[in-house]
Amino acid sequence: MLFTRLLKKLLPSAQKKPSVGGHRQKQPVSANLDKVLEQLKQCFGNTSDLVLRKVVAGGGTKPALVVYLDNMADTAVLNEGIIAKLQEAPQELVQDVRVLSQTVIAVAKISITSDFNKIIHDISYGNTAIFLAGSDRAIIAGTVGWKTRAIERSNTQVNIEGPQDAFVENIADNLTLVRRRIRDNNLRFENMTVGARERARVVVGHIEGLADPGILAEVKRRINTVEIDGMFSPEYLQEYIKDNKWTPFSTIMKSERPEKIVACLLEGRIAVFIDNYPFVSVMPVSFAMSLQAGDDYYQSFYYGTFLRFIRYFAVLVTLLLPSFYIALITHHWEMMPTILALSILAGREGITFPPLIEALAMEFTFEILREAGIRLPKAVGQAVSIVGALVIGQSAVQAGLVSPSIVIVVAFTGIASFAIPDYHASIPMRLLRFPLIIAAGLLGIPGLVGGLLMIWGHMVSLTSFGVPYMTPFMPLQVKDLKDTIFRFPRWAMINRPQGVPDMDPDRTGDIELRPGGNPLE
Amino acid sequence: MMRNFLVGMLLISLLFCAGCVEHRDISDLNMVLGAMIDYDPELAKYIVYVQVAAPGAFSKDGGTRGKTSFMLFQGEGKTFFQAIRDAAKDSGKRLFWGHCYVYVITERLAQQGFFGVLDFLCRDYEIRETAYLMVTDKKPDQFVTLESQAENVPLINLKELLDLGIKRHGTTFPMKLSDVFRDYLAEDSNYVIPLVGIEKSHLKTKSPAVTDELHANRAVVVKKDKMIGVLGSEETRGYLWIRRKETHGIVVAEPEGKPMSLEEIGHKAKITPQVNQGEISFLIELKSELNYGEIDLQANVQDEKFVRATEEAASRVLAQEIEKSIQKSQDMKADFFNLGRELQLAYPDTWQAVREEWSEKVFPDVAIKVSVKAQILRTGLLTANHLGGMKNEQGR
Numbered sequence: 001m002l003f004t005r006l007l008k009k010l011l012p013s014a015q016k017k018p019s020v021g022g023h024r025q026k027q028p029v030s031a032n033l034d035k036v037l038e039q040l041k042q043c044f045g046n047t048s049d050l051v052l053r054k055v056v057a058g059g060g061t062k063p064a065l066v067v068y069l070d071n072m073a074d075t076a077v078l079n080e081g082i083i084a085k086l087q088e089a090p091q092e093l094v095q096d097v098r099v100l101s102q103t104v105i106a107v108a109k110i111s112i113t114s115d116f117n118k119i120i121h122d123i124s125y126g127n128t129a130i131f132l133a134g135s136d137r138a139i140i141a142g143t144v145g146w147k148t149r150a151i152e153r154s155n156t157q158v159n160i161e162g163p164q165d166a167f168v169e170n171i172a173d174n175l176t177l178v179r180r181r182i183r184d185n186n187l188r189f190e191n192m193t194v195g196a197r198e199r200a201r202v203v204v205g206h207i208e209g210l211a212d213p214g215i216l217a218e219v220k221r222r223i224n225t226v227e228i229d230g231m232f233s234p235e236y237l238q239e240y241i242k243d244n245k246w247t248p249f250s251t252i253m254k255s256e257r258p259e260k261i262v263a264c265l266l267e268g269r270i271a272v273f274i275d276n277y278p279f280v281s282v283m284p285v286s287f288a289m290s291l292q293a294g295d296d297y298y299q300s301f302y303y304g305t306f307l308r309f310i311r312y313f314a315v316l317v318t319l320l321l322p323s324f325y326i327a328l329i330t331h332h333w334e335m336m337p338t339i340l341a342l343s344i345l346a347g348r349e350g351i352t353f354p355p356l357i358e359a360l361a362m363e364f365t366f367e368i369l370r371e372a373g374i375r376l377p378k379a380v381g382q383a384v385s386i387v388g389a390l391v392i393g394q395s396a397v398q399a400g401l402v403s404p405s406i407v408i409v410v411a412f413t414g415i416a417s418f419a420i421p422d423y424h425a426s427i428p429m430r431l432l433r434f435p436l437i438i439a440a441g442l443l444g445i446p447g448l449v450g451g452l453l454m455i456w457g458h459m460v461s462l463t464s465f466g467v468p469y470m471t472p473f474m475p476l477q478v479k480d481l482k483d484t485i486f487r488f489p490r491w492a493m494i495n496r497p498q499g500v501p502d503m504d505p506d507r508t509g510d511i512e513l514r515p516g517g518n519p520l521e
Numbered sequence: 522m523m524r525n526f527l528v529g530m531l532l533i534s535l536l537f538c539a540g541c542v543e544h545r546d547i548s549d550l551n552m553v554l555g556a557m558i559d560y561d562p563e564l565a566k567y568i569v570y571v572q573v574a575a576p577g578a579f580s581k582d583g584g585t586r587g588k589t590s591f592m593l594f595q596g597e598g599k600t601f602f603q604a605i606r607d608a609a610k611d612s613g614k615r616l617f618w619g620h621c622y623v624y625v626i627t628e629r630l631a632q633q634g635f636f637g638v639l640d641f642l643c644r645d646y647e648i649r650e651t652a653y654l655m656v657t658d659k660k661p662d663q664f665v666t667l668e669s670q671a672e673n674v675p676l677i678n679l680k681e682l683l684d685l686g687i688k689r690h691g692t693t694f695p696m697k698l699s700d701v702f703r704d705y706l707a708e709d710s711n712y713v714i715p716l717v718g719i720e721k722s723h724l725k726t727k728s729p730a731v732t733d734e735l736h737a738n739r740a741v742v743v744k745k746d747k748m749i750g751v752l753g754s755e756e757t758r759g760y761l762w763i764r765r766k767e768t769h770g771i772v773v774a775e776p777e778g779k780p781m782s783l784e785e786i787g788h789k790a791k792i793t794p795q796v797n798q799g800e801i802s803f804l805i806e807l808k809s810e811l812n813y814g815e816i817d818l819q820a821n822v823q824d825e826k827f828v829r830a831t832e833e834a835a836s837r838v839l840a841q842e843i844e845k846s847i848q849k850s851q852d853m854k855a856d857f858f859n860l861g862r863e864l865q866l867a868y869p870d871t872w873q874a875v876r877e878e879w880s881e882k883v884f885p886d887v888a889i890k891v892s893v894k895a896q897i898l899r900t901g902l903l904t905a906n907h908l909g910g911m912k913n914e915q916g917r
Contacts, residue, residue: 004522329546329547330545330546330547331545333547333550333552333617333619333620334617334619334620334647334649338552338554338620338622338677341547341552341620342552342574342620344547345547345548345550345552345574345576346574346576348546348547348548349548349576350548351548354546355546355547450532450533
């Protein structure tokens with residue numbers, strides 16, 4: 001078929017190219033500092049941020065070479081912990097790298113290696129290499145320390161109550177944000193590296209004894225299969241490792257909020273942290289999770305349930321309202337209440353375009369406005385809303401280009417799409433709206449229902465790491481419904497979701513409850 | 522892949538078979554909101570008048586109430602359907618009947634027999650079977666041109682008049698197309714349809730606020746599809762008390778010679794056929810619940826004697842109107858109370874013997890006994906009678 005043939009041409013072939021890191025055989029460290037210098041210059045070229053500091057240790061007897069990347073390494077640690085100590089070190093302590101590392105170097109993380117490639121690798125991360133004349137091994141000191149953004153309020157997933165801190169770019173901070181919420185020795189962070197050139201640090205987090213080992217192994221396996229130069233977005237990772245690679249729905253959730261990730265970990269899910277990205281991915285997830293927001297749990301469960309109702313309704317509105325409206329006014333005039341039909345009729349009197357074109361044009365306009373508003377600098381952002389509101393909302397109606405009813409429909413749809421707490425979850429709804437509008441405009445309600453059936457069929461066929469995406473609705477898991485359309489009180493939800501395979505279904509009795517508090521306090 | 526694609530295409534093509542592919546903008550339609558159907562026996566022609574909402578009549582600032590806010594189209598033809606299509610010729614846009622709730626047929630059409638109209642209305646897919654059918658004794662030229670103070674399109678008003686009438690005064694009632702068709706199909710087909718007309722204003726003034734208005738308070742009796750007589754307001758009420766229980770009108774009783782209003786709360790009717798040695802008789806029992814509405818008497822509503830007297834007087838009034846209605850039914854030889862149906866259920870054998878000549882011969886002569894038991898439930902906010910001032914207050 002033409003389509004599949006075209007697709008095959010566009011997509012990369014599966015044959016394996018030689019790996020970029022293929023030349024990585026072990027290269028020894030030379031005992032001669034000049035040779036080391038030469039080797040380093042060969043590896044890094046004439047990059048300006050490589051600092052090669054010569055120090056003479058042992059009371060002027062033993063030359064040493066301190067190598068680091070400027071601004072990647074913490075200067076304070078370098079000055080006081082390495083260079084000053086080396087200069088003051090007595091002669092007997094500087095003869096052997098092991099002794100030197102144990103007695104002189106005042107840095108917490110330290111290792112000794114004779115693999116030159118590893119040294120290069122570590123320097124790239126911001127560590128410092130210390131070469132000692134006459135030694136074929138080098139000390140690597142953990143001096144990683146660059147300027148990082150402070151932990152700030154969440155911008156994209158705002159809650160009224162609850163903790164306000166959000167993840168930042170620095171992965172170490174992110175791990176800490178999670179670790180300090182789960183003071184359990186079973187919380188595990190496993191390092192992985194993705195990206196041949198970027199060598200992004202990817203950390204897979206889970207709670208031992210809760211997360212299903214099969215899923216954990218699968219997550220790690222899939223991350224290991226990724227072959228790309230740089231991996232700077234969870235979306236990249238997601239596109240590589242999600243079950244159905246063509247679906248518009250995200251079967252891996254991203255969150256900026258540590259407490260959400262913590263809640264997921266406690267449910268036996270697996271979190272993936274990527275360095276330099278302030279969002280953390282969670283898997284496996286279900287559709288219902290994208291409609292859960294922190295505020296549901298921070299307020300009374302009556303209000304939480306009410307919010308859930310609103311959100312499920314908002315999803316339906318986002319997906320269906322324009323197409324339903326189009327179906328009504330182009331095919332099913334008898335389905336409206338008489339007075340509504342008459343006022344729509346009065347509003348559409350003298351409108352040039354047929355409803356289908358009108359609706360598509362208005363929806364596009366709205367999406368353009370939204371896109372323009374996101375990219376604009378804050379100072380000019382106001383202009384977009386004013387022009388958008390005035391031009392689209394009022395003038396177009398007054399000029400008779402569009403009917404007032406479609407403006408209401410489009411506006412309500414737009415607002416409803418913002419009521420979905422997970423921004424990523426609202427995207428497929430916004431996209432699928434357009435084919436539905438066309439189906440409804442051409443075929444009326446049967447077209448709409450046909451389109452919906454296809455979407456629903458697709459959604460129930462999705463899995464997230466083997467877990468059905470539409471659980472607990474499909475397959476139905478009655479016990480899990482407690483935290484979907486309703487938000488039951490916490491004491492009623494003492495079991496972990498059945499939809500996620502986990503080792504321990506009971507939330508209460510899994511570990512010995514400690515008497516409480518930090519014993520040192 | 523190929524097979525899936527073909528199956529998908531087949532499924533999509535199924536959608537075209539659903540009968541909904543008529544794709545048209547709503548503004549290409551003329552919404553019919555009321556229709557009047559007339560028949561001219563001399564020309565043997567149906568004439569249909571349709572009221573269509575004028576553009577802008579229903580928009581927020583285009584409300585032209587008082588001015589012409591509706592368009593009137595007419596068509597004629599040998600059959601009703603032909604007449605409808607004839608009306609569309611003038612309309613310019615497609616006439617859409619899905620929102621028409623009011624079908625008025627003229628007296629002469631009703632007398633002639635309106636089955637053709639009923640058949641079309643129930644056969645056509647676009648027409649709501651929940652629309653109301655009614656008869657008018659007025660000429661079309663008066664009726665369809667009359668403007669309403671209540672509605673932009675006057676005929677719509679009739680739907681509300683019927684809906685509200687049964688709840689407020691109980692002398693008219695809604696009759697859906699589906700109800701008419703069901704009654705038409707019944708074995709002994711006699712039924713009633715509301716009669717609507719025009720009420721002249723009591724005021725003799727030229728003020729534009731005072732106009733003649735559409736009015737609904739009587740009913741016509743139909744045998745099969747032909748109208749055979751008219752029921753007055755009280756007779757209609759008597760019928761409704763027995764057959765439709767949800768009337769909430771005002772019963773005026775005179776326990777001590779002066780009129781007093783009693784508000785209907787609810788009715789329970791029971792029809793018991795009796796066959797005694799081939800002699801058929803009926804016992805109609807009605808239990809009515811009433812409230813004191815307005816008392817123009819020196820009386821104590823907490824006095825049980827007075828309440829009993831009121832109940833008796835009310836029962837007399839109720840029974841009188843029911844009997845009047847039944848009398849009319851027997852005179853017309855039209856069993857619109859459906860007593861025959863009750864007989865059939867209770868005594869199938871007896872029914873088999875009389876079914877052929879039930880309405881014509883048997884029914885007019887059967888004995889029908891009406892027994893009404895009225896009951897006063899509440900007194901309103903005043904528990905004592907204050908006629909003549911505080912000194913007459915007796916209940917304390």
